[in-house]
Amino acid sequence: MIRKLALSLLGVLPASTTKADWALNMPKGITELSAETYDLHMMVFWWCIAIGVVVFGVMIISLFKHRKSAGAKPATFSHSTTAEVIWTAIPCVILLLMAVPATETMIRLEDSRDPDVSIVVTAYQWKWHYKYQDEGVEFFSSLARPSLEARTKGSGVDPFAVDNYLLDVDRPLVVPKGKKIRILLTSNDVNHAWWVPELAIKRDAIPGIINEAWFRPEETGTFRGQCAELCGKDHGYMPIVVEVVEPDAYQAWVDTRNDDGAQVAQLEN
Amino acid sequence: MSSTAADALDAHRNHDDHGPAKGIGRWLFTTNHKDIGTLYLIFSLVMFFAGGAMALVIRSELMNPGLQFVHPEFFNQMTTMHALIMVFGAVMPAFVGLANWMIPMMIGAPDMALPRMNNWSFWILPVAFGLLASTLLMPGGAPASGWTMYPPLVLQTGDAFPFLIFSVHLMGLSSIMGAINIIVTILNMRAPDMWLLKMPMFVWTWLITAYLLIAVMPVLAGAVTMLLTDQFFGTSFFLAAGGGDPVMFQHIFWFFGHPEVYIMILPAFGVVSEIIPTFSRKPLFGHDSMVYAASCIAFLSFIVWAHHMFTVGMPLSGQLFFMFATMLIAVPTGVKIFNWVATMWRGAMTFETPMLFSLAFVFLFTIGGFSGLMLAIAPADIQYHDTYFVVAHFHYVLVPGSIFAIMAAAYFWLPKWTGYMYNEAAGKLHFWSSTIFVNLTFFPMHFLGLAGMPRRIPDYSTQFADFNWMASIGAIGFGLSQLIFVYVLLTAKKGAKATDRVWEAPRGLEWTVPSPAPYHTFTTPPKARVEQESFK
Numbered sequence: 001m002i003r004k005l006a007l008s009l010l011g012v013l014p015a016s017t018t019k020a021d022w023a024l025n026m027p028k029g030i031t032e033l034s035a036e037t038y039d040l041h042m043m044v045f046w047w048c049i050a051i052g053v054v055v056f057g058v059m060i061i062s063l064f065k066h067r068k069s070a071g072a073k074p075a076t077f078s079h080s081t082t083a084e085v086i087w088t089a090i091p092c093v094i095l096l097l098m099a100v101p102a103t104e105t106m107i108r109l110e111d112s113r114d115p116d117v118s119i120v121v122t123a124y125q126w127k128w129h130y131k132y133q134d135e136g137v138e139f140f141s142s143l144a145r146p147s148l149e150a151r152t153k154g155s156g157v158d159p160f161a162v163d164n165y166l167l168d169v170d171r172p173l174v175v176p177k178g179k180k181i182r183i184l185l186t187s188n189d190v191n192h193a194w195w196v197p198e199l200a201i202k203r204d205a206i207p208g209i210i211n212e213a214w215f216r217p218e219e220t221g222t223f224r225g226q227c228a229e230l231c232g233k234d235h236g237y238m239p240i241v242v243e244v245v246e247p248d249a250y251q252a253w254v255d256t257r258n259d260d261g262a263q264v265a266q267l268e269n
Numbered sequence: 270m271s272s273t274a275a276d277a278l279d280a281h282r283n284h285d286d287h288g289p290a291k292g293i294g295r296w297l298f299t300t301n302h303k304d305i306g307t308l309y310l311i312f313s314l315v316m317f318f319a320g321g322a323m324a325l326v327i328r329s330e331l332m333n334p335g336l337q338f339v340h341p342e343f344f345n346q347m348t349t350m351h352a353l354i355m356v357f358g359a360v361m362p363a364f365v366g367l368a369n370w371m372i373p374m375m376i377g378a379p380d381m382a383l384p385r386m387n388n389w390s391f392w393i394l395p396v397a398f399g400l401l402a403s404t405l406l407m408p409g410g411a412p413a414s415g416w417t418m419y420p421p422l423v424l425q426t427g428d429a430f431p432f433l434i435f436s437v438h439l440m441g442l443s444s445i446m447g448a449i450n451i452i453v454t455i456l457n458m459r460a461p462d463m464w465l466l467k468m469p470m471f472v473w474t475w476l477i478t479a480y481l482l483i484a485v486m487p488v489l490a491g492a493v494t495m496l497l498t499d500q501f502f503g504t505s506f507f508l509a510a511g512g513g514d515p516v517m518f519q520h521i522f523w524f525f526g527h528p529e530v531y532i533m534i535l536p537a538f539g540v541v542s543e544i545i546p547t548f549s550r551k552p553l554f555g556h557d558s559m560v561y562a563a564s565c566i567a568f569l570s571f572i573v574w575a576h577h578m579f580t581v582g583m584p585l586s587g588q589l590f591f592m593f594a595t596m597l598i599a600v601p602t603g604v605k606i607f608n609w610v611a612t613m614w615r616g617a618m619t620f621e622t623p624m625l626f627s628l629a630f631v632f633l634f635t636i637g638g639f640s641g642l643m644l645a646i647a648p649a650d651i652q653y654h655d656t657y658f659v660v661a662h663f664h665y666v667l668v669p670g671s672i673f674a675i676m677a678a679a680y681f682w683l684p685k686w687t688g689y690m691y692n693e694a695a696g697k698l699h700f701w702s703s704t705i706f707v708n709l710t711f712f713p714m715h716f717l718g719l720a721g722m723p724r725r726i727p728d729y730s731t732q733f734a735d736f737n738w739m740a741s742i743g744a745i746g747f748g749l750s751q752l753i754f755v756y757v758l759l760t761a762k763k764g765a766k767a768t769d770r771v772w773e774a775p776r777g778l779e780w781t782v783p784s785p786a787p788y789h790t791f792t793t794p795p796k797a798r799v800e801q802e803s804f805k
Binding site: 016023024025026027033036039040041044045047048051052055056058059062063066067068069072073074076077078079080083084088091092095098099102103105106107109110114150151152153154155157158159160162164165166167174189190191193194200201202203204206207208209211212225226227228230231232233234235236237239 | 326334335336337338339341342345413414415419420421425430501508509510513514515516547550551552553554555556557558580581582585588589592593597599600603604606607608610611613614615616617618619620628631634635636639642643646647648649651652654655656716719720723725726727728729730731732734
């Protein structure tokens with residue numbers, strides 16, 4: 001374990017199966033807003049570090065210098081209006097410096113006007129249903145077979161031997177790169193939440209309510225997330241996989257899906 | 270004649286000084302604040318171990334990926350029960366127990382203002398938790414929808430559902446009665462000359478906490494009652510199909526839930542504000558501004574509730590309001606931390622166990638405060654929400670926050686309660702092992718959350734394995750460390766005899782009575798002593 005940890009810290013442990021890299025920090029993600037979110041996160045983090053260095057620094061100096069065993073004699077002061085005004089005012093200024101960029105990002109996050117693609121996401125216990133509003137494509141997306149077989153108690157399958165254990169689905173959501181994609185979220189039963197860290201989107205799916213969120217992916221690739229609102233016993237088993245592809249490949253995918261859909265419709269007739 | 274009169278006077282005095290009743294009746298029918306305080310503290314310790322055992326079930330399952338010990342439905346029951354028991358059974362009763370023991374002695378009152386109600390507010394608790402614990406044996410198992418009880422999921426609870434609601438009602442009743450008692454005692458029974466701003470910080474923070482309790486426990490009772498009628502009487506408060514709104518429950522719940530957070534931390538602030546000056550041999554820095562800061566935190570706690578809900582889809586203006594209001598809390602909280610540091614500055618510190626726990630409180634609660642500030646930033650919160658980052662945050666403010674303060678208080682006042690010094694070496698061992706393991710448990714959770722692990726899941730993808738393993742080792746170590754505390758309690762009367770003042774430089778009326786504190790204290794108000802003993 002310790003060896004594994006040390007090796008992973010050095011980044012030299014070869015991955016035996018396909019899985020996400022071991023990470024310490026929030027991903028920067030693949031959208032402009034996910035990068036902004038990451039920057040906000042890091043900005044507040046560094047402010048916290050700076051404040052921590054000062055506060056803990058003073059405290060640690062005091063712990064060493066002002067101890068009875070070091071011969072310290074207690075002072076008797078019990079207040080100082082100047083000091084108190086200063087350490088009330090400075091935090092206010094720091095908060096203001098944080099609030100301005102946070103507000104700007106927040107305003108952009110909520111602007112879901114003029115989307116290129118709209119997808120209705122309906123949550124079920126315990127899978128997702130995707131419906132592309134204008135393309136006529138719809139399907140369920142649930143936990144992939146290998147994870148499903150490994151996940152039960154006493155399955156005898158080593159999770160480390162499963163590719164993307166618990167983070168793989170049978171049918172991923174496919175979206176085109178560079179387009180503004182709006183998702184409309186609702187639920188068929190209880191509250192769920194649709195979360196993909198790389199897109200910096202987490203939005204609740206609530207029965208009777210339609211929530212909106214949007215993203216514009218700047219990179220192609222496969223991005224994984226999970227349900228993020230407790231939704232019953234299989235809450236841990238309803239992952240989300242988003243595949244970002246070039247617009248041409250996306251159009252081709254929509255066409256094949258439509259053919260498939262037409263065939264299914266014919267069969268059903 | 271005169272000798273008869275003297276005898277009568279003696280008999281009267283004997284009546285006044287009678288000790289506790291004998292046998293179990295002493296505890297069942299007691300109206301003595303010290304007995305009731307002891308009952309609360311013992312109850313809370315038992316609940317601490319019950320909730321801790323559930324935490325160990327959770328951490329054992331999460332030690333490695335894959336399901337090893339429990340099924341997902343039982344895992345969810347454990348997370349739910351762990352939270353309910355720790356919040357309502359361990360942390361809150363521990364602080365009420367400390368309030369019962371110490372507030373009358375700190376303000377020079379003979380007892381709590383409403384002693385019979387005091388008895389009742391304690392004895393409701395075992396009933397409430399008996400009901401709650403019985404659900405573990407019911408068809409469908411214990412509640413598994415999280416302690417937040419969000420509908421519609423909570424309505425899928427089995428036979429446990431009405432028991433959950435009624436036990437929450439009872440806990441609320443107990444808290445409200447306790448809070449009324451504390452307010453009436455503090456406002457009416459202070460020794461002459463103890464003006465409000467002369468009160469010790471522990472009394473102040475409890476006064477504010479008690480108002481918070483009275484304000485929000487009825488709100489929780491209302492929310493769960495609406496759940497009850499939705500389930501059994503055909504109403505649709507929270508059911509979209511009937512015209513209700515599932516999100517409204519979250520608003521009402523967190524209107525209770527956020528002040529509840531401060532209910533669990535303000536008394537801890539009070540405890541630490543008593544201990545740090547004692548062992549720094551210096552008065553508390555900025556007593557009055559500490560009072561204003563605590564009041565300010567209490568006020569703000571009512572207008573920040575929706576920061577628990579940045580992902581539910583509120584209007585932009587609402588999100589911005591709750592973001593700004595939440596960030597503001599950092600200001601009064603910062604004042605508190607700076608004042609503690611200023612109290613230590615140029616003091617003459619010694620490091621007995623209560624001081625060690627208080628110092629760890631200041632360090633580690635501040636770390637919880639930092640992650641709290643990060644969580645206030647709404648766009649970033651969208652990434653943090655419902656991940657292990659949040660789990661790390663609230664455990665940092667609750668475990669090395671509230672619980673360390675409770676431990677500090679127990680060590681600080683134990684000699685006053687028992688009349689003997691506890692085993693200092695064992696106390697220090699308890700402190701160091703608790704502090705090391707609490708960080709091993711909860712610090713890696715920050716990384717897990719940032720890397721994308723949601724909370725409340727029984728199994729996880731393999732990239733989260735290493736940190737989960739570390740956290741589980743830490744949790745087992747932390748659990749075992751608490752057995753040292755039990756050892757300290759069991760051997761509490763084996764140490765040296767405690768003096769009345771116990772410590773070198775304590776301030777406050779509680780140190781003017783003998784150790785152990787007699788069954789009845791301050792039957793006459795300690796007027797003359799207030800001036801020299803109070804902090805000013």
